Amino acid sequence: MDVNDYIFGLHSVIEAIEAGKTIDKILLKKDLHGDLAIRLTQLARSHGVPVQRVPVEKINRITRKNHQGVVAQLAAIDYHRLSDVVSNLYEEGILPFVLVLDGLTDVRNFGAIARTAECCGVNAIIIPRRGSVSVGADAVKTSAGALLHIPVCREDSLRDAVEYLKDSGYQIVAATEKSNENYTKGNYTTPVAIVMGAEDVGISKEVLALCDTPVAIPMFGKIGSLNVSVAAGVMMYEVVRQRLESDLEVI
Secondary structure (H helix, E strand, C coil): CCHHHEEECHHHHHHHHHCCCCEEEEEEECCCCCHHHHHHHHHHHHCCCCEEEECHHHHHHHCCCCCCCEEEEECCCCCCCHHHHHHHHHHCCCCCEEEEEECCCCHHHHHHHHHHHHHCCCCEEEEECCCCCCCCHHHHHHCCCHHHCCCEEEECCHHHHHHHHHHCCCEEEEECCCCCCEHHHCCCCCCEEEEEEECCCECCHHHHCCCCEEEECCCCCCCCCCCHHHHHHHHHHHHHHHHHHCCCCCC
8 A cells, every 4th residue: 555545643643533534444553652642542442443553563664754653544435324325225216235245354355346346236335344354545446446436334343234234124145155055046136235254264153143045156176165256246246147137227
């Protein structure tokens, strides 16, 4: 990421939060204390901005400027509220199609998924606030600009977000190798949320337990797993296929 995508210094980061800048995360030197550091962490917490305590060497790799032990990574977009997205889709009469990414951390995979999602008419991408990739300049570039056109919701609790979607009438479909149900057997002609997990650990147990329909993509080779961006593309185009065959509006 370019150094221009960061804000340096205690006062500058505090002012950015107070001014309403969309910040992905703050890196704070492990042993940095004092009144300003306390004020910064409290302000970040109240605005839902993740703070990571890191060795100063990690900050120095980003910049050698006078960073005072703190850098803030700016988001390349403004995140959307899930409740606003859900209500707007129903008000506009759109058959909802959203994508939930649980624990995805690879920026390139995220960008590739977002690019396919935009082409498939996905209405929103939902990610957790912590332990997940975020929408920085690298992600936007990898997505070929798709992340500038598709709403992204960053939620404190992915479990709560999935529950909210269920309560709003969405069918929650989980792509997981733990299922024996072929992904083509699912019904995607209703309001639907497709849940994809990280390649190494899959969908978290608490989120998987909320899913209505666990499905699997059949595989016949020796590797036994697909790249998550490829798997997400397979799932998304099955939604498109079924909706087109049912003469439903894709977007």
